[in-house]
Amino acid sequence: MNCSEYQFLLENQGGMTPIETRELERHLAVCPDCRRVEQAINVYQQGIQAMRRITLSPTDENAVEAIVGAAKMTSRLRPVKQHLYLDQLGNMLTESVFRYAVAALLLLTLGLFGFQEVYTLHQLDRLSQTMVKRGQQVSVQTHYLWKAAQWERQIEQRWLTVSQNLTWTQVRSFFQKDQKAEPPLAWRFRFGNRLGTDEQQKFWRQLIR
Amino acid sequence: MAFRELVMLYQGAAHSLARRFVGNREDAEDIVQETFVRVWRHLARFDLDKSFSTWLFRIITNLAYDVLRKRFKQNASITKWGDSIDFVNQESNTDDALQVAMTIRYKAARLPLKQQLVFVLRDLQELSVAEVARILQISENAVKVNLHHARHTIRVQLEQTGEAL
Numbered sequence: 001m002n003c004s005e006y007q008f009l010l011e012n013q014g015g016m017t018p019i020e021t022r023e024l025e026r027h028l029a030v031c032p033d034c035r036r037v038e039q040a041i042n043v044y045q046q047g048i049q050a051m052r053r054i055t056l057s058p059t060d061e062n063a064v065e066a067i068v069g070a071a072k073m074t075s076r077l078r079p080v081k082q083h084l085y086l087d088q089l090g091n092m093l094t095e096s097v098f099r100y101a102v103a104a105l106l107l108l109t110l111g112l113f114g115f116q117e118v119y120t121l122h123q124l125d126r127l128s129q130t131m132v133k134r135g136q137q138v139s140v141q142t143h144y145l146w147k148a149a150q151w152e153r154q155i156e157q158r159w160l161t162v163s164q165n166l167t168w169t170q171v172r173s174f175f176q177k178d179q180k181a182e183p184p185l186a187w188r189f190r191f192g193n194r195l196g197t198d199e200q201q202k203f204w205r206q207l208i209r
Numbered sequence: 210m211a212f213r214e215l216v217m218l219y220q221g222a223a224h225s226l227a228r229r230f231v232g233n234r235e236d237a238e239d240i241v242q243e244t245f246v247r248v249w250r251h252l253a254r255f256d257l258d259k260s261f262s263t264w265l266f267r268i269i270t271n272l273a274y275d276v277l278r279k280r281f282k283q284n285a286s287i288t289k290w291g292d293s294i295d296f297v298n299q300e301s302n303t304d305d306a307l308q309v310a311m312t313i314r315y316k317a318a319r320l321p322l323k324q325q326l327v328f329v330l331r332d333l334q335e336l337s338v339a340e341v342a343r344i345l346q347i348s349e350n351a352v353k354v355n356l357h358h359a360r361h362t363i364r365v366q367l368e369q370t371g372e373a374l
Contacts (some may be wrong), residue, residue, distance in 0.1 A: 037364075040365075040368045041364065043309055043367060044309075044363060044364050044367060046305075046309060047309035047310045047313045047367075048313065048332050049306070050306035050309065050310040051313065051314065051333055052335065063220060063238070063241075064216050064217050064220055066242065067216050067220065067245045067246075068212060068216055068245075070242050071212065071216075071245050071246045
């Protein structure tokens with residue numbers, strides 16, 4: 001061991017083993033630096049002991065009265081009751097019933113948000129339809145959905161019996177005629193995929209031509 | 210228990226701790242009074258499962274810290290500590306021990322504030338490391354480190370001045 005380790009032992013003498021004690025004693029006998037540190041530690045401990053024995057303040061009845069008076073005279077007494085209510089509320093929230101209530105409230109809030117989300121989408125859908133009817137700018141897809149409805153009405157006006165819903169083939173034909181291009185494949189799922197009858201196909205051919 | 214009884218029970222310990230922190234009677238009395246005013250105001254919020262003395266000591270420590278910090282800024286700590294000799298019970302101490310005690314107090318007043326608080330709570334009030342950690346709301350390791358530095362500084366200064374040897 002070196003001097004700093006011996007000095008560490010000196011500072012923590014309570015926890016030394018007999019072997020460490022003997023080693024320390026042997027080292028102190030030959031090392032003046034560590035002896036000086038030991039002496040300083042002893043002096044420090046004596047000084048601390050002396051400080052602990054100092055009586056600082058015997059209980060003073062007048063001082064007690066002054067403290068009690070100051071505490072009760074203070075105008076800040078009212079918050080005690082307010083804090084009490086807050087604490088009671090805090091305690092109530094730790095009860096399981098209140099936890100369930102809070103959880104239910106949370107779910108209800110989330111549900112309301114979810115409903116609002118769905119309702120908003122529905123409203124947007126209605127709005128886009130209204131805009132199409134007014135001839136305002138909307139997406140291409142929405143535009144053709146609306147046009148498909150118009151085509152359906154045209155077909156009905158010509159007293160032709162066709163399916164109430166346009167098939168993918170029909171929509172595709174209309175799109176190709178109108179845009180000179182293939183419609184997006186994703187639209188396919190928005191319309192029925194039935195092939196029309198021969199009579200219907202004849203009608204489409206005439207219409208497209 | 211009436212509030213008066215509570216004050217009577219803890220006033221001595223509170224005053225003793227406050228005085229060990231700040232060194233003079235006037236500041237200690239102010240701290241003790243403010244401490245019990247705070248106790249009165251916040252007693253409803255006190256968790257009865259916890260130690261009252263720890264809570265009380267924490268309030269005192271916080272108030273003392275404010276006083277010491279203010280002094281530190283004004284560079285007035287040495288002057289304030291200089292008058293602390295008046296309350297020493299000289300009969301219970303030999304002249305040498307008393308001299309060393311006063312030297313330690315003087316040196317302790319020059320320590321960083323956190324070390325001062327740890328030194329007073331651990332070495333003078335003889336509280337456990339865990340209690341000191343709870344009062345100061347720091348880790349036990351931090352208490353040990355601060356205490357080691359405080360003791361080392363005081364001891365080295367005792368050696369250097371040669372007052373103790």
